[in-house]
Amino acid sequence: MEGKIKILVVDDETDALELFKDLFASKGYEVECAPGGMEALALVEKSNIDVVLLDINMPVIDGIETLAKLKQKKPDLPVVMLTAYGYDEELVNKALGLGASGYISKNLPLAQIVHTFKTVLSTIHRK
Amino acid sequence: MKVCPKCSAQYPDMWNICEACKVSLKKEGLLRKVFAKPRPCQVSTLSLLENVIEQSDIVFLYIDKDKRPMIGNQAVEDILGYGREELFRDDWLDLLFKDKAARKLMFKAFLDSCLRSIKSRVYECSVMKKDGGECILSWRNAAVTDSSGDISGIICTAFDITEEKSSEDDVAIHSERLRNIFASIKDYALLTTNLEGKITYYGKGTAELFGWKQDMTLNDIDLIFPDEVRQKTAERLKKSIEEYGKFEGEAILSRNSQGNFPAELTVTGLLDTRGERVGYIYVSRDITRRKELEEQMVQSEKLAAIGQLAAGVAHEINNPLLVISGRLEMLTMKNDDFPDDIKRTLDTIKGQTERMRIIVDRLLSYSRRKTPHMDAVDVNEILKTVSPLLAYHPEFKGITWKEEHGKDLPKIHGDFNQLQELFLNIGLNACQAMQKKGALAIVSEEKKDGFVEVRIKDTGPGIKKEDMEKIFNPFFTTKDSGTGLGLAICNSIMNAHGGKMDVVSELGKGTTFKLSFPVKKE
Numbered sequence: 001m002e003g004k005i006k007i008l009v010v011d012d013e014t015d016a017l018e019l020f021k022d023l024f025a026s027k028g029y030e031v032e033c034a035p036g037g038m039e040a041l042a043l044v045e046k047s048n049i050d051v052v053l054l055d056i057n058m059p060v061i062d063g064i065e066t067l068a069k070l071k072q073k074k075p076d077l078p079v080v081m082l083t084a085y086g087y088d089e090e091l092v093n094k095a096l097g098l099g100a101s102g103y104i105s106k107n108l109p110l111a112q113i114v115h116t117f118k119t120v121l122s123t124i125h126r127k
Numbered sequence: 128m129k130v131c132p133k134c135s136a137q138y139p140d141m142w143n144i145c146e147a148c149k150v151s152l153k154k155e156g157l158l159r160k161v162f163a164k165p166r167p168c169q170v171s172t173l174s175l176l177e178n179v180i181e182q183s184d185i186v187f188l189y190i191d192k193d194k195r196p197m198i199g200n201q202a203v204e205d206i207l208g209y210g211r212e213e214l215f216r217d218d219w220l221d222l223l224f225k226d227k228a229a230r231k232l233m234f235k236a237f238l239d240s241c242l243r244s245i246k247s248r249v250y251e252c253s254v255m256k257k258d259g260g261e262c263i264l265s266w267r268n269a270a271v272t273d274s275s276g277d278i279s280g281i282i283c284t285a286f287d288i289t290e291e292k293s294s295e296d297d298v299a300i301h302s303e304r305l306r307n308i309f310a311s312i313k314d315y316a317l318l319t320t321n322l323e324g325k326i327t328y329y330g331k332g333t334a335e336l337f338g339w340k341q342d343m344t345l346n347d348i349d350l351i352f353p354d355e356v357r358q359k360t361a362e363r364l365k366k367s368i369e370e371y372g373k374f375e376g377e378a379i380l381s382r383n384s385q386g387n388f389p390a391e392l393t394v395t396g397l398l399d400t401r402g403e404r405v406g407y408i409y410v411s412r413d414i415t416r417r418k419e420l421e422e423q424m425v426q427s428e429k430l431a432a433i434g435q436l437a438a439g440v441a442h443e444i445n446n447p448l449l450v451i452s453g454r455l456e457m458l459t460m461k462n463d464d465f466p467d468d469i470k471r472t473l474d475t476i477k478g479q480t481e482r483m484r485i486i487v488d489r490l491l492s493y494s495r496r497k498t499p500h501m502d503a504v505d506v507n508e509i510l511k512t513v514s515p516l517l518a519y520h521p522e523f524k525g526i527t528w529k530e531e532h533g534k535d536l537p538k539i540h541g542d543f544n545q546l547q548e549l550f551l552n553i554g555l556n557a558c559q560a561m562q563k564k565g566a567l568a569i570v571s572e573e574k575k576d577g578f579v580e581v582r583i584k585d586t587g588p589g590i591k592k593e594d595m596e597k598i599f600n601p602f603f604t605t606k607d608s609g610t611g612l613g614l615a616i617c618n619s620i621m622n623a624h625g626g627k628m629d630v631v632s633e634l635g636k637g638t639t640f641k642l643s644f645p646v647k648k649e
Contacts, residue, residue, distance in 0.1 A: 013446045013450070015446075015447075015450040016446055016449055016450055016453075019449070019450050019453045019454060019457075022457060023453065023457065026457070057442065084441075084442050084445040084446055084449075106445055106446065106449045107445055107448075107449070107487060107488060107491070109452070109456065110452075110453050110456045110457065111456075
């Protein structure tokens, strides 16, 4: 299952984007990258994305707005939020309210980030 | 024809001077005073006096030595309402004093004293009028002697001073009322001084504010200013009064050797009925509480600003930190066959990035906008989860520990996780302070005032007096590797719970944190 899943990572920080690409690729996932919300919206149209890892804090259109637009286009597309704020109740609740499947704090060791991602994925698949 | 005494000219017999001199004197205003010719008088002096007395507004009475009125004027009837025939009898005093026996006795005694000596005497008393009303008469009596020099009676004159007295009473009533108002004012201190700055009056509230005894000798107004600012304050007041006629502002006042306090102070002129300044009125109010609230507001704003800054810094650091630690992790995951010196370097970088991660985490904890999930929680249940967490912490080694949980504690309104963090933070601080040697006590109990109190006590070195005010400030730390955010976080958690945190510390003996939470109302 792992190797077949195509993840779209969305983050305006190039180094972070590259890190996630390498991390998830090393775990056998297929990874696409988008440096912003607009690019992500364009990519989900033409690429067969299984799950989106979406940073909340981004310029132009932020993660919350991108999530809302993604859900308009593809309501069933699972989106997992990435946040640098740690557990920010207000933003997380807003994202969950808009249909996000879960959230991952960037302030975690990589192994934990992958573990959390897998846990969220398993709950999506159980549904 | 007569000869003018001034110019020796002859003139008709109408004036004492000639026409020319009359014109001249008229100009000088002296004509009527000196030279007007008296008109011929057709009445006798006695008759004239009788008329004057009869028509006077002043009561005239002649009383014989048996104290019976014999002669009286119209004023007797006008003022008292009795006809003279009604009054001129033996029991006339019964009419004037009716059931006021004591007053009658006093008046009799007054008449007796007049009969004993020819010296005139003065007496004021209230008498009953025929219509039932009262009037106040001011008597000036003098004994009358006969041809042999014996006292034969008394000439009494009396002025009706009822209105005058009434206005005096009004003044007394107003004065008393003002005195009561002064005395009842608690929040404001009111006092008056004379022009020389001597205190002439102060109310009860003033005495309480300044810690004065009620019977304290009134002294200089300067006493209300502390020694160290006395001269400066007096100069400020003087300057303002000279320029604006008053002083309005804040000043530091002295509480009679019990310390100083900030106050609002107004000084205005005390004027007499002619508008002349005869002294000063000082009105002051203790604004210690207001100042504290202002200070708290400034502190809250400062903390909020620090919180925002912390959140911004945490966010900006988090991303590069994620990349550094992530890349390092991936590097070591892929290849652990590094030479020793590179391994040591990588371990150092890993350790330091981990430290940065903790700092960022704390910053986020401090600044996060998370509102507590309030629920009815049992403080003892939370404390039970804290102890094991503390016990496994390396800082806990060498510490003995005692717990006393109050029985059947009422629940409080709180967030379980935040309160757990609060107790853990303070407990850890206590352990760190004791440096692996000492005793930690955690006590919970219900207080009578509707609060549940948790006390966390250590036997560490204590907190220095100068540090005490700063311990809750973000980034203040006495530890080498501390972030200075632990107690700031605790403080914000306490505030969110409507609780109160008191710290009692003694150098060399230890510190106790007393955390009080309001009991949840049903």
